Amino acid sequence: MSLVNPTLAGRIQPKDSVETVLLQKARAGDPKAFEELIKKHEPKIYSLLLSMTKNETEAADLFQETFISAWRNLKSFKERSSFSTWLYRIAVNTLLMKKRKKKLSTVSLDVPIEHNGEEIKRDFAGDWSDNPLASLENKELRDRLNAAIGELPEKYRTVLHLSDVQGLPNEDIRKILGISLPSVKTRLHRARLHVREKLSEYFKRT
């Protein structure tokens, strides 16, 4: 079974020639080229920041700071990773720095998700995977899914968002977050278990 996001994974291309030209021009100080370059990355970065902050105003502020920081430091971009990975990393670092400054109350990154003593809970919700209501056209389920993701501690939410919503490979997530590959997999697994359990609760009631 493939758990790689099929629609989004296909869109991730190593480099295209238009991007390379825009990058060169932007590096040479052309702001218009940079504005064109970041256009396709804007929804992904905003979506990540919104998922991490759960606050539209804060996400918009961080969005601006991320791209301004990218513009200011573009000449230091060594192309060791893709441009989008570099942008994601700036976004995550900008958010973490702001949190450190503001000392916002956050859920500790080391707090595990509780699963009533065990990770795989054997419930009696049955196999709802074929249920016709198990579709995002079902608004109630969509809300439930978003709420379940929103309930996750930040470190799990970020990995789930990058992997399952944005379709990034684990290797890229490792680079963006500066953590090990096993940590990415563990966080993703726990996040998926939590969300599955919440959806199972929904189907138990319906």
Next chain:
Amino acid sequence: MNDFDRIWRMMDKFMDGDMDFDALEKEFDKIFFHTLQKTVELCHDLECCPPPEGLHASLCKAIECTPQCQPKKRKPKPKKKHK
């Protein structure tokens, strides 16, 4: 079959000494993986939230009046002195 029927049938089999625990185990594992896979598929269907209108324009204005920094030069590592 709803959950109640499901449990009731299992209890029935259990009382009759007819419970196949291996099959039970497989059944639950199957349910677990099917529902986990469906969870991931549902997440794939979520769309990225576009930034609010006007944010791109204000970002462009800010970029146009922000100078770029020169790349940072790395200091060469000091050579170790051999004793």
